[in-house]
Amino acid sequence: MVLSLVSLCARVVVSDHSSSPCWLRWVPRELFRPLLEAAFSGCRPLAVGELVQRWPERSLCVGGRRKQGQTSPNRLCIQALLLAVVRGLSDQRCALQVLDLCGLQGDEGGMGDPMGGWSLTVALCTMIVQARAGAQRAQRKEGERERKRFSALERERDIKRERGQWKEASSAGEKNARPSEVLGEEEVIKGVRRRMETERKKESASTGGTGSTKENEEKDIGSDVLVHVRADLFVNARSLERAHMALSTSGPLKLQCRYLRVEEISVSSIRTLLDLLPRRSLLGIDVRYSSLGVAGLAELLPLLSTFPALNSLRLHYCNLDFRRDHPVLEEALKGLSQGLAQLQELRRLSLTALRLPGQLRVLLSSLPQPLEILELPYLSLSPADLAYLSCSHHASTLQQLDLSENRLDEKTLPSIRRLLSQASSSLQHLSLSGCGLTDTLLGLLLPSLGGCRTLKSLALALNPLSMAGLMDLVKMAVRMPSLRQLLYPNPLEDYQPGLPELPSSAHLLDWPLNDTTDINTTSSQLNRVLIDSRRNDLFLTCDLLNYDKDLVN
Template sequence: MVLSLVSLSAREVVSDHSSCPSWLRCVPRELYGPLLEAAFAGSRPLAVGELAQRWPQRVLRVGGRRKRGQTAPNRLCVQALLLAVVRGLPDPRCALEVLDLCGLQGDEGGTGDPMGGWSLTVALCTMVVQASAAAQRAQKKEGERERKRFSALEREKDLKRERGQRIGAKETNSDEESINKEMIESSAVVGEEGLIKGVRRRMEIEKKSGTVSTALRGSKRELEEKEVDSDVLLHVRADLFVNARSWERVRVALTTSGPLKLQCRYLRVEEISVSSIKTLLGLLPRRALMGIDIRYSSLGVAGLAELLPLLSVFPALNSLRLHYCNLDFRRDHLGQEEALRELSQGLGHLKELRRLSLTALRLPGQLRVLLSSLPQPLEVLEMPYLSLSPADLAYLSCSHHASTLHQLDLSENRLDETTLPSIRRLLSQASSSLQHLSLSGCGLTDGLLGLLLPSLGGCLALKSLALALNPLSIAGLMDLLRMVVRIPSLRQLLYPNPLEDYQPGLPDLPSSAQLLDWPLDEISHANITGFQLNRVLTDSGRSDLLLTCDLLNYDKDLVD
């Protein structure tokens, strides 16, 4: 990565914190952004705090998608940022109104000590509560000062009134009586007229209330949010990660009124009950939420059907992810059919849904019921470990979603001769739009892959292809590589280790679990495999295509 002159200069400026008082007084507002980026890149928390406390613009965005090789901001820098933002609220030099931290979190325990999603959520909730408490203390002190000032003014008025009464008490008695009499008479007339007008006005309001009550009832939540927002000095946007340990902190922060208001773009919840998720959804601002990710929570089909109507009130919601949520339709439970119909109806109310991720839900033969109710075609569909049946894949290849898919994940769904025609039809329908495809662990042999290669070669928009944990030989792998180098848009290929690279004893048609656990014979074959693959790349002139067999560190988002 080549740094610009501005970036290099900014790194040099923020490297010495002792010089901050000198350059902060004269630095233009346009340079605050490069300076803050340099402070994060160089892990300079003191410089981060100085810049954030005096931020001269209305919006401050930290986070977002990182470039290849770029690490998440250091934990100390993030903490310094949050503390400085709270300190800068009463600072007249700070113009900050919106702090956008969406996408800021890194992986817990990653290089550079980044702040993970759970830690960032807890820190943000603590910041909201502390800012509210500080505002209440300041308001209490101001109220005490106002009370003392008012008491002093009242005492001064009383003294002046006593002096005036002693001087002209006798001269004003008769005049006061006449004036009071006139005031009483006039107030009686005005009061009677006001009463008549008030009754008429009340009758008009009651007459009109029948026509507007429905609209008022529908917008009550929005009006309440606007009233609360009027007292907010800073809106904080972030992706929240909530589990059983952070649930209470998040609930308190979302119900706390004060100068900071927490908004959630993407919500990830883990291992909490349906009732807790419902409570959490009821506390979130409606217009901000764009996606929800529910993991390792025992929802069941009935629990999910109960949640979906609550999701329909979020107008911007376009992503729904359900991972290991104990949805198993194969179990013989009473009421499952009715719950599945309710589930389908609930999905039908998600008008803006474009991304649906279902992991290990085990609903074989029910894909038509789920996806046919969606009003808009999906752009991202992830269905690993879903036990898809031939009927499911046949429906998907002919559905209204097929031609709009940008990303498709069918990992760990067994493919064979009966499902191959549906997969080829699906790839043909999605050939002009599909950018990311994963068929890892699908049991693709050399023969099956050979039948599939023409369809894969027709996906000319493909950027990443994942085929790990498939039982391919070195010959099948070479055929795959000779085909993918002819896809000009492809930038990343996750290929499987060929069967020749494994130690002896592997079954003839091993499963993905066996390929994952079986030891590799790296000395005898791995170097030969790498040499052969690189030779094909060199001969084809595709130096822009990244080949990897590292399943754990594979990231398809790096090619965007």
């Protein structure tokens, strides 16, 4: 990545924090962005805080998709940013009104100590609550100063009025002096009493009744949002209470959620969170490791239909086993189908390990719009499921398709070839990892794969291919001009002896590689095909853990 001259100069400027008082006041607004990027890349949290506290523009976007080679911002820099946003609420130099942190979170424990999704959510919720408490304290102090100022003005006015009465009494002559003095004293007493009653009424109006002070403060704070904070939230049982408090808090910072990820919480808790979210901001929900059951999912889907912009639904390991609920299978499927039919804008559907053999038609046929992203790993798909999918209204619009860990054989191969033919002009990412593809099956499938003219990434890890089958795969891949990444399996020759004749993906994942075989030899032979074909834009890898299809975008 080549840095511009402005970026290089910005790195030098933010590297020395002791010089910031000299240059910060003179920085033009168009240089704040490159300086902030340099502070993030150089892990300069103090510079991040000072720049954000004086941010001169209406909006600040820190998240978003990162370029290849870029790492997530450092944890300390993110914490400095959040603290600076709170300090900027009382800084007249700060013009910030919208803070966009969507896509900011990194992987927990990754390179550079990034802030993961759960940690970022907790930090954001803490910032929202602290900003509200600070606004309440400032409002109470301002109210106390205003009451003292008003009382002082009242006392000054009463004193001037009393002095004027004494002057009138002294000028009336000796004869009427005595009664006037008595009358003046009575007026003084009445003035003091009137002043005390007025102050008492003001105090009772501000503190009396049923806690009206707190209600008025919340109403005043909620009606004056200074900064809208947009973020992707990750909520589990440990952070549920904190997230609930932040989302229900009215104050100078308003939290909006774009994508909500929940783990190991009940349907009732998910319902509570959804009720607190603005209806038009939520784009997707990701539910993981929650025992929804058929009834829970049927209850959840109508709630999701109230979010008009929702286009992504992901359910991973949610204990939705229809085989155990066989007595109520028909009724449950009918409820799920009706619930999915209400999701008018759904474009992405991910169902992982839900065990739905033979029921794909019932679910997908009810969707009003064709899907663009369909992920069905570990779903035990039957030949009937794949036959329906190849002829469905979703086939010609699919951009991403994941059929990993669904075993393919001679019966399902015609459906897969028909599906690839239907999606040949739209499909960009395809995963068939762990599908049991042998050399023979792959050979029959290669013409259909080669016909996908828009395919950018192809994942075929954990399939039992020999070195000969792998070479055929790579020779086909180099003839696909749009392909940028290929995740290939280790050939069977690289494993230690003892594998079954048709090993499963679990066998290939756990079985040790042969120490006497140099894995680099396999990589060299495959890369030789790339060199001979002059395809230096195609990346080959067998690293399943670090494979990321999004890098090609």
